[in-house]
Amino acid sequence: MMTRKEPYFSPYEIAVLSLCGALIFVSKVLIKVPLHSPGHSSLFVVIPFLVGCGVVRKPGAATYIGLITGLLASFFGLEALHLFDVFKYLAMGLVIDATALVFNFRMDNPAVGFIAGAAGSIAKMGVNYSIHLLLGVPATFIVLGVGVASVTHLVFGGIGGVIGALVIARLIRAGVIAGAPSSS
Amino acid sequence: MKRQRGVHYIKESTWLHRLDPRTKLVALVLLSMAAMATEEPLPLLLIFGTVLITAALSHMTRPFLGSLRLLMPVLLCILIIDAFFPRAAWGTVYYSAEFWIFHPVLSTGGLLFSAAMCLRLLAVGGFSFLFIMTTAFSDFVRSLRASGLPNTLAFSLGYALRSVSALTEDIGNIMDAQRSRALEFDRGNLVKNRHKILALAVPATVSVLSRARQVSEAMQCRGFGAAAHPTCYQVQGGGWEDVALVGCVLLGAAVSFLL
Amino acid sequence: MRPPHPDPIIDIHSLSCTYRDRGTVLKDLDLSIREGEFVLLTGPSGAGKSTLLRCINGLFQHDGIQGTASGEVRICGMDPADTRVCDLARLVGTVFQDPDHQLFSSDVESEIAFGLEQLGVDPAKMRGRIEEAAGVVGIEHLIQREVNALSWGERQRVAIASVIAMHPKILLLDEPTSGIDQSGAGHLVSVLKRLNEEIGLTIVVAEHRYEHFSRVCSRLVSIQDGTVCYDGLPVRPDLQVSERDQGSATGADVPDRPPLLSFEGIVYTYPGAARPALNGATLLVHAGEVVVLAGPNGSGKSTLLRHANGLLTPDRGTVKVGKEEIRGKSVAEIASSVGFLAQHADTQLFAETIGDEISFAPENLGFSPEKKEASVSRVMGALGLDRIGRFAHPLNLSVGEKQRVAIAGILAMETPVLVLDEPTLGLDPARKAGLAEGLRRFAREGKAVLVTTHDHEFATLLDGREVKMQDGRVVPMGGEQG
Ligand SMILES: Nc1ncnc2c1ncn2[C@@H]1O[C@H](COP(=O)(O)OP(=O)(O)OP(=O)(O)O)[C@@H](O)[C@H]1O
Ligand SMILES: Nc1ncnc2c1ncn2[C@@H]1O[C@H](COP(=O)(O)OP(=O)(O)OP(=O)(O)O)[C@@H](O)[C@H]1O
Ligand SMILES: [Mg+2]
Ligand SMILES: [Mg+2]
Numbered sequence: 001m002m003t004r005k006e007p008y009f010s011p012y013e014i015a016v017l018s019l020c021g022a023l024i025f026v027s028k029v030l031i032k033v034p035l036h037s038p039g040h041s042s043l044f045v046v047i048p049f050l051v052g053c054g055v056v057r058k059p060g061a062a063t064y065i066g067l068i069t070g071l072l073a074s075f076f077g078l079e080a081l082h083l084f085d086v087f088k089y090l091a092m093g094l095v096i097d098a099t100a101l102v103f104n105f106r107m108d109n110p111a112v113g114f115i116a117g118a119a120g121s122i123a124k125m126g127v128n129y130s131i132h133l134l135l136g137v138p139a140t141f142i143v144l145g146v147g148v149a150s151v152t153h154l155v156f157g158g159i160g161g162v163i164g165a166l167v168i169a170r171l172i173r174a175g176v177i178a179g180a181p182s183s184s
Numbered sequence: 185m186k187r188q189r190g191v192h193y194i195k196e197s198t199w200l201h202r203l204d205p206r207t208k209l210v211a212l213v214l215l216s217m218a219a220m221a222t223e224e225p226l227p228l229l230l231i232f233g234t235v236l237i238t239a240a241l242s243h244m245t246r247p248f249l250g251s252l253r254l255l256m257p258v259l260l261c262i263l264i265i266d267a268f269f270p271r272a273a274w275g276t277v278y279y280s281a282e283f284w285i286f287h288p289v290l291s292t293g294g295l296l297f298s299a300a301m302c303l304r305l306l307a308v309g310g311f312s313f314l315f316i317m318t319t320a321f322s323d324f325v326r327s328l329r330a331s332g333l334p335n336t337l338a339f340s341l342g343y344a345l346r347s348v349s350a351l352t353e354d355i356g357n358i359m360d361a362q363r364s365r366a367l368e369f370d371r372g373n374l375v376k377n378r379h380k381i382l383a384l385a386v387p388a389t390v391s392v393l394s395r396a397r398q399v400s401e402a403m404q405c406r407g408f409g410a411a412a413h414p415t416c417y418q419v420q421g422g423g424w425e426d427v428a429l430v431g432c433v434l435l436g437a438a439v440s441f442l443l
Numbered sequence: 444m445r446p447p448h449p450d451p452i453i454d455i456h457s458l459s460c461t462y463r464d465r466g467t468v469l470k471d472l473d474l475s476i477r478e479g480e481f482v483l484l485t486g487p488s489g490a491g492k493s494t495l496l497r498c499i500n501g502l503f504q505h506d507g508i509q510g511t512a513s514g515e516v517r518i519c520g521m522d523p524a525d526t527r528v529c530d531l532a533r534l535v536g537t538v539f540q541d542p543d544h545q546l547f548s549s550d551v552e553s554e555i556a557f558g559l560e561q562l563g564v565d566p567a568k569m570r571g572r573i574e575e576a577a578g579v580v581g582i583e584h585l586i587q588r589e590v591n592a593l594s595w596g597e598r599q600r601v602a603i604a605s606v607i608a609m610h611p612k613i614l615l616l617d618e619p620t621s622g623i624d625q626s627g628a629g630h631l632v633s634v635l636k637r638l639n640e641e642i643g644l645t646i647v648v649a650e651h652r653y654e655h656f657s658r659v660c661s662r663l664v665s666i667q668d669g670t671v672c673y674d675g676l677p678v679r680p681d682l683q684v685s686e687r688d689q690g691s692a693t694g695a696d697v698p699d700r701p702p703l704l705s706f707e708g709i710v711y712t713y714p715g716a717a718r719p720a721l722n723g724a725t726l727l728v729h730a731g732e733v734v735v736l737a738g739p740n741g742s743g744k745s746t747l748l749r750h751a752n753g754l755l756t757p758d759r760g761t762v763k764v765g766k767e768e769i770r771g772k773s774v775a776e777i778a779s780s781v782g783f784l785a786q787h788a789d790t791q792l793f794a795e796t797i798g799d800e801i802s803f804a805p806e807n808l809g810f811s812p813e814k815k816e817a818s819v820s821r822v823m824g825a826l827g828l829d830r831i832g833r834f835a836h837p838l839n840l841s842v843g844e845k846q847r848v849a850i851a852g853i854l855a856m857e858t859p860v861l862v863l864d865e866p867t868l869g870l871d872p873a874r875k876a877g878l879a880e881g882l883r884r885f886a887r888e889g890k891a892v893l894v895t896t897h898d899h900e901f902a903t904l905l906d907g908r909e910v911k912m913q914d915g916r917v918v919p920m921g922g923e924q925g
Pocket of ligand 4: 744863
């Protein structure tokens with residue numbers, strides 16, 4: 001019998017990650033929260049990121065989601081300059097992955113959720129402003145904007161993270177998602 | 185459908201449409217790099233000219249100009265801010281003032297600088313719009329796959345696009361069902377709404393996960409992962425047109441450097 | 444029909460399957476199927492039909508977390524336990540119940556090509572195989588279409604074509620006709636018949652509604668209590684329900700009481716749609732009657748029902764609950780008088796316990812704790828949920844159980860009007876009868892009940908006034924005036 005290399009993500013994990021990526025795009029288009037502050041969309045963007053991360057529990061999961069959402073948003077986005085959305089979501093995924101790795105994928109913990117969500121949301125904002133900087137918006141104004149926006153991104157990203165963690169915790173209790181592997 | 189906003193693929197078959205998406209991507213990267221490398225108005229005008237000509241040659245002028253309207257807000261902002269707060273003000277000074285910590289100065293140098301920045305935005309943004317308007321997502325994924333994108337990622341991208349409408353429907357159904365149980369989504373603040381968000385997020389997550397379970401089983405039953413090297417149906421090869429576009433962009437970039 | 448090949452292509456000896464927390468599903472099952480047979484697999488809900496199919500295509504054996512299998516299974520001489528599912532896919536094609544879960548690409552052509560790509564078929568040969576598969580299933584005209592723009596029945600046929608293109612030897616179908624109307628089901632059956640007769644494909648169909656297949660299959664296998672209880676020539680199932688005398692139906696005498704729920708001349712077009720989904724639909728539901736709304740897929744049944752509690756606002760026409768027009772009221776306000784169960788309601792569950800789930804709506808409506816408690820325990824008893832218990836997680840249940848929890852959540856609202864969209868999804872005959880009895884009792888208590896269903900059996904059990912939806916209009920079932 002020929003031995004084959006097992007793929008990194010199983011088919012189930014691939015399906016989960018693809019669907020989470022699509023879900024982020026959908027919720028961004030669909031859900032309009034009556035809040036008009038920069039970064040409020042992070043609230044919903046963060047949740048599928050965390051869920052994907054919490055279900056798959058492998059490094060790279062969030063980056064994978066970010067890549068998929070980013071490419072979808074680039075092609076079918078609604079804002080000006082949406083071709084550059086890939087970088088925003090990719091950065092977000094990378095940062096969430098890094099956080100998840102640091103906290104050993106305890107994504108059901110609201111504190112971890114808050115940190116991951118806030119960090120991811122800030123990373124996304126950072127990339128967004130760098131793109132603006134490259135395209136000619138002067139740095140002073142960006143610094144001013146960053147001052148206000150980083151607070152809202154932090155808060156909304158964090159809240160989204162907490163909600164994501166609550167969702168994961170509830171699904172683990174219900175047995176829909178396998179919890180943290182005991183020791184193996 | 186809310187498809188009016190934003191830039192979208194236009195189904196036609198101009199030469200730009202027929203080009204290999206990879207070629208267009210390379211051209212986009214080259215052109216953006218060239219545009220980022222300079223702050224002079226003239227080379228940037230030239231680069232923008234290249235983009236305009238490309239649009240005209242592929243009979244996309246009208247939708248192209250239409251799409252540029254999307255950039256208007258950013259453009260205005262850059263125009264005004266860069267005119268009054270350039271990196272360096274030189275030449276004739278038309279106006280100067282002091283408000284709190286700001287020192288707006290309107291000068292020839294500032295005007296030229298802001299024009300250059302606008303042109304840069306127009307060139308980079310415009311070419312990215314052209315790219316999106318002439319490249320179908322599925323063609324893009326297919327061409328990436330032909331040049332070595334892992335089969336898994338190609339599958340994910342295609343499936344994610346396919347599931348967008350199904351997920352939209354799922355979420356709409358979940359919201360309707362909860363509203364039928366007398367839940368109101370648009371009252372009260374966020375803290376009060378915490379449970380309402382959970383009443384949406386939990387069923388949405390559950391439906392995503394059960395969808396994923398069934399999809400992964402179907403994938404395996406359709407042979408996903410059976411061959412070490414899956415083949416690819418319908419890949420178009422590059423032609424002289426691909427070479428022509430890259431050459432054209434390179435030439436434009438080179439000339440703008442020489443200036 | 445070709446004579447069946449002598450050697451069995453599917454050979455199963457003393458197969459036993461156990462789910463982790465559900466006990467043994469299949470016990471010592473023996474079954475052998477020869478090449479070229481067309482087998483119909485029946486049995487009550489939960490008997491293990493889907494489990495048996497999952498053993499044949501190897502999904503069960505490779506799903507280690509969920510269950511264990513023992514016994515011997517040979518598919519074309521191979522053991523699925525030692526073969527990866529994706530390798531077995533060269534021999535066994537599977538069509539799942541929901542076509543949406545097995546279509547991955549955005550257009551039909553790439554969808555059919557998907558399996559071929561995964562098997563590493565030479566791209567030069569693909570076009571031929573795609574055209575051949577599309578031709579066999581009769582979807583040549585759909586090849587260039589977007590999958591999302593197809594109807595359910597068309598998607599089902601694309602799913603079959605994309606499996607056929609891989610040239611399997613065995614085709615498995617799990618409940619292919621659920622959710623499809625009569626004409627769609629008839630079409631599907633004729634496609635399968637052709638595949639079986641012309642290509643000699645071995646076909647195994649698991650199906651509840653076997654009236655469609657009993658005409659064409661060559662063999663009927665019935666599973667009960669984990670073993671094969673009938674194996675032989677297809678017999679026409681004796682449908683007790685169809686033999687019931689329908690003379691006693693309350694449908695004939697429309698009560699002259701005032702209507703509790705009335706739709707008058709409803710016209711509604713979905714945003715962006717070309718045709719109106721409802722085109723002057725008029726329907727009165729009186730206190731004390733059960734109205735059964737039937738009609739083909741896409742005729743507008745769900746759309747009409749969504750007007751009952753204001754989820755949709757008609758472009759023209761009026762909806763009245765009692766004597767009051769509902770236009771301008773919020774869904775939450777109307778919810779106190781109209782209980783609405785959406786199609787596929789099992790996906791709306793989110794609470795941690797069944798009790799919380801059912802009391803969610805009463806709490807939103809501001810019931811007092813005692814009233815809420817009384818109403819929750821009453822509906823749990825009525826739907827047989829007290830046996831599962833109030834503290835079980837709703838997310839862990841089977842489809843039929845989830846559906847019952849969702850129904851309970853609506854019944855607990857104690858509204859004078861009940862509107863249910865396809866409530867029988869996943870319910871076995873006994874539960875269906877129980878639900879029908881419950882709804883009839885509600886009607887006797889003076890409530891108005893409006894139900895849509897594709898299920899004839901359930902409609903007969905409900906014994907109400909039957910009306911039909913056709914092209915966005917409501918027409919009476921027989922010749923009588925509705
Ligand atoms: N993943 C699972 N985990 C635990 N139990 C399961 C699982 N899947 C099915 N079961 C249980 O196994 C039994 C048989 O299920 P199966 O799906 O094979 O029935 P079926 O005959 O196909 O029924 P139906 O006609 O309702 O589809 C049921 O009692 C079901 O609750
Ligand atoms: N959200 C929507 N947007 C656009 N069109 C829709 C939407 N929902 C339904 N339609 C269209 O409206 C028509 C009526 O659909 P409806 O769901 O009411 O049918 P139905 O009678 O309930 O069918 P089924 O028996 O399959 O449930 C169909 O042509 C459908 O394609
Ligand atoms: Mg089944
Ligand atoms: Mg319907």
